[in-house]
Amino acid sequence: MTDGRVGTQPGEKVRIGTRGSALALAQTRQVADALAKASGLEVELVTITTHGDTATESLSQLGGVGVFTSALRDALVRGDIAVAVHSFKDLPTAEHPDIELGAVPKRADARDALCAHDGLTLETLPEGAKVGTGSPRRIAQLKALRPDVEIVDIRGNIDTRLSRVFGEAGDDRRLDAIVLAAAGLGRLGRSDAVTQHFELGDWPTAPAQGALALEVRRQKDATAFGRALAKGLAAINHATTRASVAAERGVLAGLEAGCAAPLGATAMVDDGLLFVTATVYSVDGTDQLTSSHAASLEGNGQAALLEAAEDASARVTEELLANGAADLASLGGAR
Numbered sequence: 001m002t003d004g005r006v007g008t009q010p011g012e013k014v015r016i017g018t019r020g021s022a023l024a025l026a027q028t029r030q031v032a033d034a035l036a037k038a039s040g041l042e043v044e045l046v047t048i049t050t051h052g053d054t055a056t057e058s059l060s061q062l063g064g065v066g067v068f069t070s071a072l073r074d075a076l077v078r079g080d081i082a083v084a085v086h087s088f089k090d091l092p093t094a095e096h097p098d099i100e101l102g103a104v105p106k107r108a109d110a111r112d113a114l115c116a117h118d119g120l121t122l123e124t125l126p127e128g129a130k131v132g133t134g135s136p137r138r139i140a141q142l143k144a145l146r147p148d149v150e151i152v153d154i155r156g157n158i159d160t161r162l163s164r165v166f167g168e169a170g171d172d173r174r175l176d177a178i179v180l181a182a183a184g185l186g187r188l189g190r191s192d193a194v195t196q197h198f199e200l201g202d203w204p205t206a207p208a209q210g211a212l213a214l215e216v217r218r219q220k221d222a223t224a225f226g227r228a229l230a231k232g233l234a235a236i237n238h239a240t241t242r243a244s245v246a247a248e249r250g251v252l253a254g255l256e257a258g259c260a261a262p263l264g265a266t267a268m269v270d271d272g273l274l275f276v277t278a279t280v281y282s283v284d285g286t287d288q289l290t291s292s293h294a295a296s297l298e299g300n301g302q303a304a305l306l307e308a309a310e311d312a313s314a315r316v317t318e319e320l321l322a323n324g325a326a327d328l329a330s331l332g333g334a335r
């Protein structure tokens, strides 16, 4: 298709695929601008509708694997787009034969946040308060700390969810609070709705939460355009984010848990070490298992970081499984 091309064609743009939600568009515009600057190429957003956007079932019923990502991946493989931008936490852990990770930009806030009316926090919500979330992990975490609250399964985009607390929702739809990713709220300029941030130490979040994945085809165009794109992707890649996310997702893959599993994982790089901590919850929130390990970086650069990530996450996975994580998590196996 592009064989024999020497220079970039005038007007040839990097077609960047994104979901059409306000959140997806906001985050993709940001990386598209950064990629344009770093590559010197013109960019163009291509909106793609995914099954997760059109389905009306709750997320736990949809079953998860790739509902938000497979249509984007299909467009990438077909060549309709050159780059697919995903919320990293929505990506399945299984490798795709034709696709690889092109870049992972610097992570945003990985924490979850409570958005409640009247400035309330998880501690000050009234007894029996209605709290909205569709995530088995968040359900387990809420139940562990506030077994009295009534958890309401919600889905939809962030603005729809916020309207259940702050908007004109009728009394029967009105919620006292919802739990959302701080990163999503930040990207939409809605951090003002947050009444409490949960610290990662006692409220770990989904593997890769707050990070984006830029995927590209494994098969590269040997053209000036292809080289400029590769250079741009390398420039916006953030090596420690990529390794931290790899460590968190390594635990997810190692536990053979789906993206809806009640698992929280947090990794970070500091002072020559990569740390990863993961917690598996029973769905009712009464039980949990945590494991933490660190691996030292044997050298510099992305490869050394990824090796440490693999090492640390393998040890965390092994310890969680040895302590019965599979049994604990499968208490929610029906999801």
Ligand SMILES: NCc1[nH]cc(CCC(=O)O)c1CC(=O)O
Residues within 6 Å of the ligand: 087, 088, 089, 090, 179, 180, 181, 183, 184, 208, 209, 210, 211, 212
């Ligand atoms: N599963 C939905 C989803 N995928 C990515 C984000 C937002 C932030 C992110 O992690 O990049 C959200 C919403 C949420 O969990 O509140």
